Amino acid sequence: MRTRTKLSEVWSRVRRVVFSLQLFGLLLFCVTVLGELFLARYIRVPVAHAVVFVMTGVTGLSVDVDSASIWLAYAPFACASAAFVALFPPYLWRRLSGARRPTDEEREALSAALSTLRDQVPMAARFRYVLVLDDPLPFAAVRGRALMLSRGAFDHAVLEPLLAHEAHHVDSLDSRLALALSRLMPLKSQIGVLDFGGSSTSGLVFGLSSFAMKAAIWVVLCGPVLRFSRGVWGMYWRRREYAADAYAVELGQGYELISLLETYVQPFDLPVPYLVFDKKDHEFAALRIDRLQRLLRRS
Ligand SMILES: [Zn+2]
Numbered sequence: 001m002r003t004r005t006k007l008s009e010v011w012s013r014v015r016r017v018v019f020s021l022q023l024f025g026l027l028l029f030c031v032t033v034l035g036e037l038f039l040a041r042y043i044r045v046p047v048a049h050a051v052v053f054v055m056t057g058v059t060g061l062s063v064d065v066d067s068a069s070i071w072l073a074y075a076p077f078a079c080a081s082a083a084f085v086a087l088f089p090p091y092l093w094r095r096l097s098g099a100r101r102p103t104d105e106e107r108e109a110l111s112a113a114l115s116t117l118r119d120q121v122p123m124a125a126r127f128r129y130v131l132v133l134d135d136p137l138p139f140a141a142v143r144g145r146a147l148m149l150s151r152g153a154f155d156h157a158v159l160e161p162l163l164a165h166e167a168h169h170v171d172s173l174d175s176r177l178a179l180a181l182s183r184l185m186p187l188k189s190q191i192g193v194l195d196f197g198g199s200s201t202s203g204l205v206f207g208l209s210s211f212a213m214k215a216a217i218w219v220v221l222c223g224p225v226l227r228f229s230r231g232v233w234g235m236y237w238r239r240r241e242y243a244a245d246a247y248a249v250e251l252g253q254g255y256e257l258i259s260l261l262e263t264y265v266q267p268f269d270l271p272v273p274y275l276v277f278d279k280k281d282h283e284f285a286a287l288r289i290d291r292l293q294r295l296l297r298r299s
Helices: 001-018 022-058 065-082 089-096 104-115 152-154 159-172 174-184 200-208 211-221 224-228 230-250 254-268 285-298
Strands: 127-135 139-143 148-149
Touching: 022 174, 022 230, 022 254, 065 174, 089 127, 089 148, 089 159, 104 127, 104 159, 139 159, 139 174, 139 254, 148 152, 148 159, 152 159, 159 174, 159 230, 159 254, 174 230, 200 285, 211 254, 230 254, 230 285
Parallel strands: 127 148
Antiparallel strands: 139 148
16 A cells, blocks of 8 residues: 555656656756766866876875776766765755754744645655754755755744745755756855855865866866856746745745745845846746736635
8 A cells, every 4th residue: 555655656756747847957957967978078087187186296195097087077977866866964065055953943943834834744754954054034945855944034934935935846856956966066056056156165175276277176076067058057947936936825825925025035136137148046036926926816
C-alpha cells in the first residue's frame, strides 16, 4: 500500500514536470551543462592546469598537475549532477552567505507557522535543513531541502506567506535546479538563485589580486555559460515566481502574501532596463500583486 502511494506520488511529480514550465527549466539546465562541459574540455582544463601549476609553484606543494586540473575543471559538474539525487547539508551555502543555525525560539515559530498552512506538511518532511541570515528585511529562499530565512522574517511576523510560497519551490523541481545551478558556480552564488554580484569571493579565497589570475579562477569556477544565459534563466525564474505565488493562494496565504509584497518588496523594486538580458530572478512586485489579486477574485 505504502509502495503504491509512493509510486503515485512519483508519477504525479513526473506528470507535473512533463506538462509544465519545469520541463523547459530542465532542458535549459541540460543545455547549460552541455555548454559548460564543452567549455571544460577546451578552456577550463587548460586554465585549471595553469592555475594549479602557478599555485604549486607558489606554495611548493607536490601535486600531480594534470589530474588536479581535471578534477578542478570537472568537479562542478559532478556536484551539480549529485544535486538531483543526494541532498547534502547546505554547508557551502551557509558558509558563503554567512548564515547560522536557527535558535530554539526560531524553530518553534517556524513549526507553528507551517502548521497553519492548509496542506499541513510537517517541517522535517518539507525543509530538512534550516538556515537563518541575520538580515532585518523579511526574506526566504530554498536550495534542495534547505530553507534560508532572514531574521526579519521572524521579527515582522510574515513567516506563513513566505513559507507557503517557498513550499512550492521545494515541492517542485525549482529547489533542486537552484541547488544544481549553484554547484556550477560554487564561489559566486550566495543568496539569490542567480546571484552573480557581491564581493569577489574567489579573489578573497585565493588572496590573489592580479586581473589575469582572477579571470582564470572565474573561468574555472564561476560558470561562464550560466552567466551568459542569465537572461533566459532570469525569465524562467520570474515565471516560476508566479507559480509559487499561486500555490501560496491555494495554501490560504494570498492576502498575507500581497501585504508582504506591498510592505517589504515593492518599496525596493527599481526599474530594470533591458530586462531580457538581466539576471533579475524575481518578477516586479506590482505584477505579482496584480496576478495574486486576480487569483483571489476568482477563488
Ligand atoms: Zn520564489
